[in-house]
Amino acid sequence: MGAFKAVLARDLRVAFRRWSELGHPLIFFVIVVTLFPLALSPTASQLRDVGVGVLWVAALLSSLLALDGLFRGDADDGSLEQLLLSPAPLTITVLAKVTAHTLVTLVPLICLVPLSALSFNIPFAALPTLALALLLATPTLSVLVALGAALTVSLRRGGSIVGLLVLPLTGPLLIFGTRATDLSVNGEPTAAPLLLLAALAALAVSLGPLAIAAAVKVGLE
Amino acid sequence: MKLPRWFHQLGSPPYVYRLAERLCPWLGGLGILLLAVGGFWGLVIAPPDYQQGESARILYIHPQTAYIGMMAYVVMAVAAGVGYVWRLKIAHAVAVSAAPIGAWFTFCALFTGAVWGRPTWGTYWQWGDPRIMFEALLLFLFLGYLALRGAFDERDKADRVTAILAVVGVVNVPIVHYSVEWWNSLHQTSTLLSEGGPAMTTDMLIPFLIMFAAFTLTFYWLLLRRLQAEIVEREGDARWIRELVAEGAR
Amino acid sequence: MTDRVLLKGRELAVWRGDRCLFEQLHFDLGAEQLALLVGANGSGKTTLLRILAGLGLPTRGSITWKDVAISELASEQRGEIAYRGHVEALKRDLTVAENLRFHATLWGRESRFDDVLEELKLDKVAHMRARHLSAGQRRRTALAMLKLQGAKLWLLDEPTTNLDGEGRALLVEWTRRHLASGGLAVIATHQPDELAMRGALVIEL
Numbered sequence: 001m002g003a004f005k006a007v008l009a010r011d012l013r014v015a016f017r018r019w020s021e022l023g024h025p026l027i028f029f030v031i032v033v034t035l036f037p038l039a040l041s042p043t044a045s046q047l048r049d050v051g052v053g054v055l056w057v058a059a060l061l062s063s064l065l066a067l068d069g070l071f072r073g074d075a076d077d078g079s080l081e082q083l084l085l086s087p088a089p090l091t092i093t094v095l096a097k098v099t100a101h102t103l104v105t106l107v108p109l110i111c112l113v114p115l116s117a118l119s120f121n122i123p124f125a126a127l128p129t130l131a132l133a134l135l136l137a138t139p140t141l142s143v144l145v146a147l148g149a150a151l152t153v154s155l156r157r158g159g160s161i162v163g164l165l166v167l168p169l170t171g172p173l174l175i176f177g178t179r180a181t182d183l184s185v186n187g188e189p190t191a192a193p194l195l196l197l198a199a200l201a202a203l204a205v206s207l208g209p210l211a212i213a214a215a216v217k218v219g220l221e
Numbered sequence: 222m223k224l225p226r227w228f229h230q231l232g233s234p235p236y237v238y239r240l241a242e243r244l245c246p247w248l249g250g251l252g253i254l255l256l257a258v259g260g261f262w263g264l265v266i267a268p269p270d271y272q273q274g275e276s277a278r279i280l281y282i283h284p285q286t287a288y289i290g291m292m293a294y295v296v297m298a299v300a301a302g303v304g305y306v307w308r309l310k311i312a313h314a315v316a317v318s319a320a321p322i323g324a325w326f327t328f329c330a331l332f333t334g335a336v337w338g339r340p341t342w343g344t345y346w347q348w349g350d351p352r353i354m355f356e357a358l359l360l361f362l363f364l365g366y367l368a369l370r371g372a373f374d375e376r377d378k379a380d381r382v383t384a385i386l387a388v389v390g391v392v393n394v395p396i397v398h399y400s401v402e403w404w405n406s407l408h409q410t411s412t413l414l415s416e417g418g419p420a421m422t423t424d425m426l427i428p429f430l431i432m433f434a435a436f437t438l439t440f441y442w443l444l445l446r447r448l449q450a451e452i453v454e455r456e457g458d459a460r461w462i463r464e465l466v467a468e469g470a471r
Numbered sequence: 472m473t474d475r476v477l478l479k480g481r482e483l484a485v486w487r488g489d490r491c492l493f494e495q496l497h498f499d500l501g502a503e504q505l506a507l508l509v510g511a512n513g514s515g516k517t518t519l520l521r522i523l524a525g526l527g528l529p530t531r532g533s534i535t536w537k538d539v540a541i542s543e544l545a546s547e548q549r550g551e552i553a554y555r556g557h558v559e560a561l562k563r564d565l566t567v568a569e570n571l572r573f574h575a576t577l578w579g580r581e582s583r584f585d586d587v588l589e590e591l592k593l594d595k596v597a598h599m600r601a602r603h604l605s606a607g608q609r610r611r612t613a614l615a616m617l618k619l620q621g622a623k624l625w626l627l628d629e630p631t632t633n634l635d636g637e638g639r640a641l642l643v644e645w646t647r648r649h650l651a652s653g654g655l656a657v658i659a660t661h662q663p664d665e666l667a668m669r670g671a672l673v674i675e676l
Contacts, residue, residue, distance in 0.1 A: 006576040010562065010569075017564040017600075078558035085524060086577045087550035093577075147389060151382055155372050164368050165386060168361035172396055175354060203392070211389055214305075218381045221527040375488070457489075 003088030004096045011100035014073075021069075026108055029062040033116050044121055051120025052130070052181045055113050056174055059134070063145055064163050066105045070097065070149040071216065072158075080153070084220055090213040094146070098212065102142040110134045122185065129184035129194075133177045136197035143208030144169045150215035172200060232309050234452045235461040241445040248445065252438035259431035266428075279337040281428055285436040287330035287356060291394050293323025293440065294359060297366070298391040301384035313380035314455060316387060317370065318447035322440060324363035331356055355397040362390040376455070476501045477655060478523070478624060483532035485518055492518060493676050496532070500657070503650045505668055508659040510676035516659035517556070519676065520626050523657060524554035536624070550578055553622035555630060559613040563602035567593060567612055570601060574616045587615050591641065606633040614642065625649060625656040631665065639665065 015022065036054045037047065074080035074097075083093045113134055114127050122130070148166035152158030180193040230236050263281030297319040304312030334353065366383055373379035456462055476499040484494035492515035500506055508516045522529050525541045534541045536548060544552075561570050567588075575582035588594045591611040596604060604612065610633045617625065625646075631639050643666060646656055650668070660666055663673065 002579070003577055006573055010565070010573050013569070014562055014564045073562075076558070077562065078556055078560035079562060081526060081554070081556065082560045082574070082577070084526070085549065085552070085554055087546040087579060088577060089546065147385075151369065151386055152372075154378070158372075161368055161372055164361075165365045168358045168365055169390060169393075171355065171358040171361075172393070175351060211385055215382060215385045218378065218385070221378065 003086070004092050007083070007088075007093045007096035008100050011097055012104065015100065015104045021066075022104060022108070025062040025065045025105055026112060028065050029058050029109060029112055030116075032058040032061060033119075037120075048121045048123075048185070051117065051122050052178050052185070055116055055120065055130075056178050056181075059109055059113055060141070060167065060170055060174065062109055063106055063141055064148075064166060066101075067145045067149045067162065067166075068159055070101050070146055071153045072149070075153050075220070080216065081220055084217060090217065091209045094150075094213045094216060095209045098142055098146040098209070101146065102138065106138055106142055106145075110138055122181075126181060126184040129190050130181045133180040133194060133197060136194060136201050137173045137177050139201040140173055140197070140204040141170060143204040143212070144173075146212050147208065147215060150212045150219060152219075153216060154219040173197070176200075232311055234311055234314075234456050234459075237311055238449055238452050238465075241449050245442055245445050248438050248442040252435055252442050255431055255435035255438065259428050259435050263425075263428035263432060279333055280425070281432045283330060283333040283337055284429075285432050286326050286333060288433070289436050289440050290323050290327035290330050290356070290359060291397060292437070293319050293326060294362070294387075294394055295391060296444070297323060298387045301380075301387040305381055305384040305388075310380070310455065311452070313384065314451040315444070315448055316384065317380075318444055318451050320363055320366050320370075322443050322447065324360060324367070326436075326440070327356060327360045327363060331360065352397065355393065359393055359397060362393060366390070477537055478657075479535045479538075480523075481533050481535075483519075483522075483529050483534065485515060485522070486530045487518075494531070496674070498672065498674060500655050500672065502653045502655060504655055504670065504672065505646070505650055505666070506655075506657045506672040506674055507663045507666060508657060508674050508676065509661075509663050514676040516676055517628055519674075520554065520628050520657065520659055521556070524552060524626050525549070526554070551623040552626065553617055553620045553624065554626040554628075555613060555617060556628045557632070559609050560616070561601040561609060561612060564600060566598050566600050567604070567615075568597045570612065571615055571619060575619045578620050580619055580621050582619070584615060584619055587618050591615055592637075607635055607638060610634050611638055611641075614638075614645070618645065623654050625654065625658070627656065627658045629659055629661065631660065631662060 033054060036050065036058075040046070040050065042050060071080060074083070084090055086093070114131050117127060117130055118124075144166055147169075148162045149158075151165060152162050155161070176193040176196045180190045180197070183190045183193070259281065264278050297316045300312045300315035300319065303309060304316060331353070334356075366386055369386055370379050370383050373382065453462060478498075478500040480496055480498045482494075483496035485492045496519075498506065508519060510516050518527075521527055523534060523541070525544070528542065536544060536552065539545075539548065560574075562573075565573070568584075571584050571588075572582045575584070585594070588597055591614060593608065593611055593615065596608060601609065601612070610630075614630075617627075630642055634642060646658070646666065647668065649656060658666055
């Protein structure tokens with residue numbers, strides 16, 4: 001437990017000392033979200049129809065942007081090895097790193113989405129469902145993003161392939177999340193997809209750290 | 222843990238190679254026979270569907286390829302998992318062999334689905350249909366696996382890293398399978414396993430099942446052939462291979 | 472001087488692809504003993520050290536620490552082994568003190584290090600971010616981290632790199648003290664004469 005807090009505190013401290021980099025995924029998100037209406041020049045109702053999907057896709061793509069920094073920094077300066085060799089279980093230290101990364105990268109991103117939703121004419125009443133769906137999707141997303149980072153940690157040019165690996169795995173998140181929001185916009189009950197998102201989140205949080213730690217261990221061999 | 226003897230035997234590349242050599246003619250022969258029988262029966266003899274007409278004949282190809290694609294993924298994931306846990310090179314070889322075959326079958330499923338879709342529902346592709354979407358995702362998972370493999374220089378590391386990816390991705394398979402239950406969409410709910418017994422008439426059911434068996438056998442034949450090639454590549458210059466080549470030359 | 476062998480290597484072989492780095496390597500290392508790894512670049516010194524640390528498995532053979540295979544060590548026993556590679560495991564954006572404090576916490580040790588810093592002439596830069604340190608200062612910080620870890624087995628990969636004469640003398644002195652208090656060390660080096668001590672085992676790859 002002490003190790004978890006120490007790693008979490010260290011990662012947060014390092015992230016905030018490079019605070020200028022924290023904004024990149026957020027700016028990327030805003031740019032992507034702006035590009036879609038530019039390309040489509042939609043009417044107001046079309047905007048609402050595509051809006052949900054555009055927001056989710058933009059959020060997914062933006063979350064990929066910062067993922068390289070999750071393990072590569074530590075891998076390059078030797079800290080990752082020390083984490084692996086330390087008495088603290090790698091699963092715990094990895095969980096701490098993923099938590100820090102989520103707090104610093106994903107949470108601000110997720111907060112931007114409902115705000116942008118308004119610009120897509122998504123009705124106010126649908127926003128709570130959107131927010132809830134995003135919240136439920138976040139644990140799974142951060143686990144998948146971390147897994148992608150861990151699988152490619154020993155690759156020189158891991159960046160180009162990571163999207164190929166992570167995006168298909170996030171497919172279910174996208175499908176259930178947009179479905180929940182669409183149902184909400186139409187005023188229909190949204191329990192089913194939300195429950196599925198919750199189930200995925202539970203699965204991700206319980207088994208994810210094991211897979212991520214295994215990937216890190218193999219990557220460092 | 223103590224493993225049974227056959228498990229250890231299966232860990233030996235020459236043993237597996239020779240076993241594959243013995244099994245292949247049977248699998249291949251039976252597979253081709255069934256493909257011919259089922260194909261002829263389904264495409265020529267069986268009656269056209271009362272709703273969809275002749276185009277329903279794709280029933281004898283499309284669901285089977287989709288199913289084999291999913292089975293290939295499970296084979297790949299299980300083999301990769303076994304290879305990871307017990308450090309068995311042969312299991313990794315099985316996973317590597319299954320991946321491209323699974324990818325092709327999944328592609329065929331998507332292709333035949335499009336071919337079926339056009340005359341039946343007026344569209345080659347329906348973006349919103351969940352089963353199509355998840356099937357496409359399955360194809361991307363296969364491609365991602367193959368891409369990740371190729372990115373590593375050392376084969377041993379490639380094996381173990383991609384094993385983790387394969388096992389994580391297996392979650393997608395039940396989702397594809399059950400997505401039909403959760404949505405009303407283009408796809409019918411399962412006609413085979415619904416409550417009152419199969420919902421197909423017998424003269425359509427039999428070729429349907431024959432084609433299932435045929436494709437399954439063909440898959441395993443392809444898998445074993447690829448596995449043999451993979452084993453030879455991994456073993457390289459080993460003595461048993463040189464002996465095999467010498468035997469073949471005689 | 473205890474006679475108990477703590478680190479055992481048996482029939483170790485490492486292959487990289489088709490190339491054999493070394494094979495049939497045996498050694499026994501007990502308390503207060505030093506092993507020096509010598510060999511040309513690429514001979515496998517780093518690989519062997521990493522395998523001893525548990526970062527990878529040998530192609531054949533086994534390594535045991537206190538009769539337990541390295542890959543199966545409990546977390547307490549892992550805490551007894553310290554590995555230092557070519558890079559110093561320092562976060563560039565944290566200060567020297569913050570790095571040391573983190574490292575001590577990670578290994579479950581006390582984080583009182585003022586006297587260590589003083590001995591290493593790092594007390595003046597304790598609150599400087601690691602990115603501003605010179606290569607020599609980074610190496611000394613790595614030494615401080617090693618001391619704080621309080622491990623019984625030291626696995627060091629060319630620790631004298633980037634250290635000036637004074638730093639190297641300090642390293643030799645600390646190694647001597649470490650061995651005298653019952654510790655063991657395996658050190659890969661291009662300059663065995665500097666570190667050679669009575670009763671040192673030399674492994675040539």
